[in-house]
Amino acid sequence: xxxxxxxxxxxxxxxxxxxxxxxxxxxxxxxxxxxxxxxxxxxxxxxxxxxxxxxxxxxxxxxxxxxxxxxxxxxxxxxxxxxxxxxxxxxxxxxxxxxxxxxxxxxxxxxxxxxxxxxxxxxxxxxxxxxxxxxxxxxxxxxxxxxxxxxxxxxxxxxxxxxxxxxxxxxxxxxxxxxxxxxxxxxxxxxxxxxxxxxxxxxxxxxxxxxxxxxxxxxxxxxxxxxxxxxxxxxxxxxxxxxxxxxxxxxxxxxxxxxxxxxxxxxxxxxxxxxxxxxxxxxxxxxxxxxxxxxxxxxxxxxxxxxxxxxxxxxxxxxxxxxxxxxxxxxxxxxxxxxxxxxxxxxxxxxxxxxxxxxxxxxxxxxxxxxxxxxxx
Amino acid sequence: xxxxxxxxxxxxxxxxxxxxxxxxxxxxxxxxxxxxxxxxxxxxxxxxxxxxxxxxxxxxxxxxxxxxxxxxxxxxxxxxxxxxxxxxxxxxxxxxxxxxxxxxxxxxxxxxxxxxxxxxxxxxxxxxxxxxxxxxxxxxxxxxxxxxxxxxxxxxxxxxxxxxxxxxxxxxxxxxxxxxxxxxxxxxxxxxxxxxxxxxxxxxxxxxxxxxxxxxxxxxxxxx
Numbered sequence: 342x343x344x345x346x347x348x349x350x351x352x353x354x355x356x357x358x359x360x361x362x363x364x365x366x367x368x369x370x371x372x373x374x375x376x377x378x379x380x381x382x383x384x385x386x387x388x389x390x391x392x393x394x395x396x397x398x399x400x401x402x403x404x405x406x407x408x409x410x411x412x413x414x415x416x417x418x419x420x421x422x423x424x425x426x427x428x429x430x431x432x433x434x435x436x437x438x439x440x441x442x443x444x445x446x447x448x449x450x451x452x453x454x455x456x457x458x459x460x461x462x463x464x465x466x467x468x469x470x471x472x473x474x475x476x477x478x479x480x481x482x483x484x485x486x487x488x489x490x491x492x493x494x495x496x497x498x499x500x501x502x503x504x505x506x507x508x509x510x511x512x513x514x515x516x517x518x519x520x521x522x523x524x525x526x527x528x529x530x531x532x533x534x535x536x537x538x539x540x541x542x543x544x545x546x547x548x549x550x551x552x553x554x555x556x557x558x559x560x561x562x563x564x565x566x567x568x569x570x571x572x573x574x575x576x577x578x579x580x581x582x583x584x585x586x587x588x589x590x591x592x593x594x595x596x597x598x599x600x601x602x603x604x605x606x607x608x609x610x611x612x613x614x615x616x617x618x619x620x621x622x623x624x625x626x627x628x629x630x631x632x633x634x635x636x637x638x639x640x641x642x643x644x645x646x647x648x649x650x651x652x653x654x655x656x657x658x659x660x661x662x663x664x665x666x667x668x669x670x671x672x673x674x675x676x677x678x679x680x681x682x683x684x685x686x687x688x689x690x691x692x693x694x695x696x697x698x699x700x701x702x703x704x705x706x707x708x709x710x711x712x713x714x715x716x717x718x
Numbered sequence: 719x720x721x722x723x724x725x726x727x728x729x730x731x732x733x734x735x736x737x738x739x740x741x742x743x744x745x746x747x748x749x750x751x752x753x754x755x756x757x758x759x760x761x762x763x764x765x766x767x768x769x770x771x772x773x774x775x776x777x778x779x780x781x782x783x784x785x786x787x788x789x790x791x792x793x794x795x796x797x798x799x800x801x802x803x804x805x806x807x808x809x810x811x812x813x814x815x816x817x818x819x820x821x822x823x824x825x826x827x828x829x830x831x832x833x834x835x836x837x838x839x840x841x842x843x844x845x846x847x848x849x850x851x852x853x854x855x856x857x858x859x860x861x862x863x864x865x866x867x868x869x870x871x872x873x874x875x876x877x878x879x880x881x882x883x884x885x886x887x888x889x890x891x892x893x894x895x896x897x898x899x900x901x902x903x904x905x906x907x908x909x910x911x912x913x914x915x916x917x918x919x920x921x922x923x924x925x926x927x928x929x930x931x932x933x934x935x936x937x938x939x940x941x942x
Contacts, residue, residue: 344854345833346816346823354815624811627774628825629800629876711799712775715811 352641359614363646366610370650370694371657373596373603378658378679378687380592383665385683386675387588388580390512395540395575397461397511401556402541403578404431404563404570416523416536418567425566427559429544432456433536435526439497441519447483448518449497451526457542462515467491467506472522478506480516495519498529513671541572600694603650607698611643615702622706623714636707643699644692651691655684721785723750723880723912724771729780731766731935736778740766742935743780750879753906753913755926762932764916765884771914772805772882773798800828804873806902808885810865812857818844818868819853825875843871847901863894870901880912881905887922899925 356363395403404422406414422431435451452458454472462478470476477495479487484507489495493504502521510516527533541563546555556574563572573581615622622635658679665675725748731741741763748754748771756764769775770782773795782789789798799805804825812821822840831839844850847867857865866886873881883902887895899922906913915926923929930940 344817344819345837346820346827347833348827350820351816351824351827354820358815620811621813624813625824626796627772627799627805627811628828628872629796629803630825630828631796631800634828710775712769715774715807 348638349641352638352645355614355618355638355642356645362610362613366606366646367650367653369606370603370647370691371653373599373694374651374654374687374691375657375661376599376654377592377596377690378655378683379661379665380596381589381686382658382662382679382683383675384585384588384592385680386662388585390514391582391585392576392579393512394461394510394514395579398458398540399460399542400432400458400540400575401543402559402563402572403575404539404541404567404572405537405578406570413532413535414538414570416527416534418570419536419539421566422539422541422563425559425562427543427555427562428541430457430542432458432540432542433523433538434458434540435523435530435532435535435537437526437530437537439519439529441483441487441495441497445483445486448514449526450515450518450520451523451530451536452520453523458540461511462508463510465507465509467504470505470520470522473524474522475500475502475525476505477502477519477521478508479504480518480520481507481509482513482516483519486517497521500529540575600690604694604698607643607646607650607695608701610646611639611699611702612705614642615639615706618706619709619714619717622709623711623717626709626711627715632707635709636703639703639706640696640699643703644695647691647693647695647698648688650694651688654691655679655687658687720749720751722747722783723752723785724748724914725783725786726767726771727781727783729767729770729782730778731763731770731775732778739935741770741777744935744937746930746937748912748914750912751906751910752928753903753926754915755923755929756914756916756932757918757920757923757929758932758938759918763935764932766935767932768882768884768914768916771880772803774805800825801876802878802880804876804878804881806866806869806873806881806883806886808888810857810862810869810889812865812868812872814857817854817856818849818860818864818871821857821868822871822875825872829876840871840875843874844868847871861894862890863897866890866894866898867901870898870905874905877909878911880914883913883915885916885918887917887919895919895922 416433419431419433422428437449438446439449440446454470459469465481470478479489484490489504491504491507495502495504543559546552560572625635662675665671726744726746729741729744732739744767758764770777773789776790784793784798787793789795813824819840822843823836826836844853847870849864849867852860852864887898890898902913917923928942931938
């Protein structure tokens with residue numbers, strides 16, 4: 342049976358000529374795409390973890406100012422919100438990152454003792470704290486890290502706090518956190534009378550009114566009652582807070598650098614390949630290949646490297662996420678599953694990287710004069 | 719009446735901004751189905767003339783006409799090379815990563831035909847040249863004579879009307895040289911092709927019914 346030569350087969354044979362170089366290039370772009378999948382997958386999981394916090398407690402709306410971390414929202418706004426007819430409950434709170442030991446820092450939440458947010462926590466030992474008391478509740482993950490349990494004392498910024506409970510939360514953002522009375526955290530943070538945000542739980546929507554319309558109405562009502570503040574749906578807040586934004590920015594920033602290195606790797610490989618095969622390109626042109634066919638051949642080789650590296654990178658990134666999902670410290674944040682959107686982005690970036698990297702070598706190859714290329718040694 | 723396949727009018731080719739004059743006003747007509755040998759010493763311009771006849775390069779002055787149409791204007795050079803001309807080189811120029819059968823299919827990738835048609839035609843051509851038993855061998859596994867036969871099969875892939883051979887026996891011993899020339903002349907007769915061979919071997923040149931001898935970029939003499 343005759344061996345058939347196809348365009349793609351020709352591409353494949355050309356890439357197979359320098360196997361080591363091809364594998365090293367695949368490794369480079371694979372690492373870059375792997376970093377992208379791992380880091381962006383992690384930041385996406387982080388966003389999902391925030392979403393779990395809101396959904397587990399039943400929060401519908403977060404009332405905030407423009408900034409998230411250093412907000413100076415008045416705690417007194419809570420009463421105004423509670424007085425609104427659509428609001429069932431409102432819980433003021435502070436988020437902060439505190440140094441608990443020289444090695445360990447953790448998210449610290451300041452809640453009121455009667456906050457509805459406690460509904461999402463499962464107490465493993467002890468009792469909830471009382472307002473005004475130097476008491477804290479530790480997430481089980483953080484308790485394990487600090488080797489502390491109920492009844493122990495925890496120093497936070499020089500102030501001793503009694504650990505009154507150990508709890509399990511719906512995500513690592515709570516299981517790895519410390520919760521203390523709002524007034525205590527206000528004092529520690531020098532934010533007396535101030536809060537980071539007020540979480541709002543709405544009354545059920547009346548019959549005949551859609552959830553979306555009801556939510557819009559509630560947002561408008563809160564913003565009208567508290568000029569200058571924003572009422573943000575919980576879902577939007579989960580992806581729009583500074584922590585998540587920082588995670589996304591870090592993931593994309595680091596991945597971009599890795600991808601740039603990957604692109605340069607492919608570009609170098611293709612430039613070397615075109616230089617080494619100058620005479621062969623001349624032969625192809627002498628045999629009647631058009632410039633665009635030479636260009637497509639070289640671009641296809643580059644894109645094949647991109648796709649190959651992309652697939653390897655997706656596997657690599659998935660393995661990294663799987664490993665993170667198996668580690669207790671990150672297990673509640675990281676999901677080992679890769680969604681279709683991330684997969685498509687990773688492959689799209691890999692193809693684009695191949696196209697970009699192959700563009701100049703392909704153009705140079707296509708511009709070669711047949712007779713000059715044939716003279717090349 | 720025999721038609722003119724290729725015509726060259728006052729053809730000049732300069733290199734290095736005119737410092738080197740490879741061709742100095744060459745006029746030549748080549749009929750369809752003609753076998754022409756071009757001889758001359760190194761640097762006489764015979765390969766340059768062949769490259770211009772094959773559309774591999776563009777002239778500095780003058781024109782090359784294929785069936786009365788100017789190359790580069792009336793006839794696209796890429797199309798001309800892929801459809802109307804086949805090249806045989808002294809150094810064979812086979813793709814090292816492809817087997818003989820695949821090498822013959824390379825020119826056909828540039829034209830519209832199915833993969834099975836390409837493979838079948840390549841197989842037929844190799845068989846015609848007595849190379850079907852070596853069709854799956856790579857160039858490095860073939861002798862010089864076998865490589866040149868594969869190169870001839872490749873030149874015939876798109877059924878060109880003109881076959882251009884640049885020192886086709888330059889890398890072969892006398893036995894293989896004679897064999898390759900027999901193959902080329904047989905193909906020329908059987909297919910009614912125009913065959914133009916550049917050579918500096920007298921015995922090969924003398925096998926051609928028409929010979930031109932070049933010197934210093936001009937046709938010095940012609941023998942019919």
